[in-house]
Amino acid sequence: MWLPDYRVVVEAQPIAGLDDDVSALTYDPQRHSLFTVTNQPAQIIELSLDGRLLRKIVLHGFGDTEAIEYIAPGRYVLSDERRQRLFEVQLDDATRELDASQAQQLSLGIGQMGNKGFEGLAYDAKGKRLFVAQERDPLRILEIHGFPQASTDQPFAVHVLGDPERDSRLFVRDLSSLQYDAGSGHLLALSDESRLVLELDVDGKPISSLSLLRDRQGLQRSVPQAEGVAMDGEGTLYLVSEPNLFYVFRKSTGLAGQ
Numbered sequence: 001m002w003l004p005d006y007r008v009v010v011e012a013q014p015i016a017g018l019d020d021d022v023s024a025l026t027y028d029p030q031r032h033s034l035f036t037v038t039n040q041p042a043q044i045i046e047l048s049l050d051g052r053l054l055r056k057i058v059l060h061g062f063g064d065t066e067a068i069e070y071i072a073p074g075r076y077v078l079s080d081e082r083r084q085r086l087f088e089v090q091l092d093d094a095t096r097e098l099d100a101s102q103a104q105q106l107s108l109g110i111g112q113m114g115n116k117g118f119e120g121l122a123y124d125a126k127g128k129r130l131f132v133a134q135e136r137d138p139l140r141i142l143e144i145h146g147f148p149q150a151s152t153d154q155p156f157a158v159h160v161l162g163d164p165e166r167d168s169r170l171f172v173r174d175l176s177s178l179q180y181d182a183g184s185g186h187l188l189a190l191s192d193e194s195r196l197v198l199e200l201d202v203d204g205k206p207i208s209s210l211s212l213l214r215d216r217q218g219l220q221r222s223v224p225q226a227e228g229v230a231m232d233g234e235g236t237l238y239l240v241s242e243p244n245l246f247y248v249f250r251k252s253t254g255l256a257g258q
Contacts, residue, residue, distance in 0.1 A: 001181060001186060002199075002208050002251075003188075003208040003209055005252055007249065009248050011220060011247055012223075012246075013246040015047065015244040015245070017053040018045065018053065018244050020041065020043075021038065022228065022242075023036065023067065023227045024177055024227065025227075025229060025239070025240050026121075026230050027230040032049065034046070034230055034238055036068065036240055037068050038065075042058070042059035043056045044068060045057075049232070049236075051246035055096070057096055057097065058097045058098070059078075059098055060099045060100060061100035062080060062100045062103075063083050063085065065078055065080060065081075066079050066081040067119060069122060071088070074090050075090055077121055077147075081118050085105055085108075086106045086147060087103040088103055104148055104149065106144075118132050118135075119133050119176050120175055121178060128150065129144070131143055133189065136175070138167070139172070140164075140167040141162075141167060141189070142161065145160075165204065169200075169205060169206055170198065170206070171198075171206070172189070172191035172196055173191060173193040174191050174192060174194070175191060176228070177189075177229045178190070179229050186199055186207075188229055190228070190229045190239075195226065197210040212239075223245075224242060224245070225241050225243075226240075228240045236248060236250050
């Protein structure tokens with residue numbers, strides 16, 4: 001991907017019509033729209049690719065929702081940060097409410113992390129891997145195999161894998177969001193405290209970065225608190241930040257470095 005070649009084309013555009021700050025971001029290739037979540041009230045928010053509010057979906061019983069990830073047409077995974085739960089939900093164009101009692105759930109219970117839990121999700125559709133970012137203490141990326149289930153006719157078998165060597169290379173203070181690029185097999189890791197997006201290769205090694213500081217990547221001001229990153233099929237990057245700000249970055253051909 002080579003992130004230094006990206007330049008901001010939409011900067012700090014307010015997302016109108018929301019009562020709470022958004023967290024996380026995912027791209028839906030079928031709807032050609034973006035999805036994010038809010039916590040108070042608990043909602044899924046659908047946004048257009050130019051940052052306009054399209055709809056709100058009220059959530060019941062999902063806890064401290066922090067992340068959302070597109071899995072397949074009409075299928076998404078939500079995370080409950082504090083209780084370390086994952087939910088598979090289904091929605092269509094008519095969906096306006098979702099209840100956790102109707103969702104497939106997975107509770108991991110990996111230590112007591114308080115509100116330093118699951119901050120980001122990314123999905124590898126080909127490898128059937130769900131990446132889960134733990135914000136910090138410890139900062140790490142887990143790989144979950146077997147959730148969500150490809151078919152309910154098969155036994156429910158979940159494997160959770162860690163990669164301490166990869167985690168040790170993450171020279172950032174926290175993790176806020178993840179994005180998997182199917183074309184390259186690379187993973188993007190967003191850190192709001194470090195104001196940085198890292199590109200990790202297939203071996204988990206950082207190979208490039210995108211700075212969210214003023215005067216880098218064409219930014220007039222530093223991104224205040226980046227909460228979610230997503231990428232569409234054209235390689236355009238979308239980013240959301242508190243307080244409900246919307247950014248778009250596109251690759252400039254012929255550029256290298258920052």
